[in-house]
Amino acid sequence: MNLILVLSKMTFPVSEEITPQVERLLNVITQEHDRQELQELLGLADRENFRKNYLQPAIDAELIEMTIPDKPKSSKQLYRLTEKGKQIK
Template sequence: VTPQVTPQVQELIKVLNQEMNRQEIQKELHLSDRENFRSNYLKPALESGIIEMTIPKKPNSRMQKYRLTASGIRLKDSLGYIKEGE
């Protein structure tokens, strides 16, 4: 069963191929507004369990990165997004 995700979360899934920090993801999505990114892309993806933090105990760490979870990888595959290097 594929969870319902917004078009913004689908775009996030599409560009997330490895562990990436917020700035890298925003750059890939061509987004400059940090608050828009957090509320419409990052927060819904985290809450739905599609992505996860690499340092969950320190959500505001400057070293924080994000990666797809197992369900995020399955969703990416089901949406037909090809991973880099394939």
């Protein structure tokens, strides 16, 4: 019983520093979004810059996740906050 109680109150420490770009990305995510929608919310036109400086670092830090992780290039791919990402936001 105590173990379950402890796990339900568990927090996720952030060991890596969050870049300003990742912080901006976390702040615009309100639900599940596709890549294009996230870029538009951030006012970014360059797809590669978005992927390299915003999306991939947030995924690597486990702050956001893909809805179809086994098909990262799917046209139906959406992104959402993880529990860790929700705590930081």
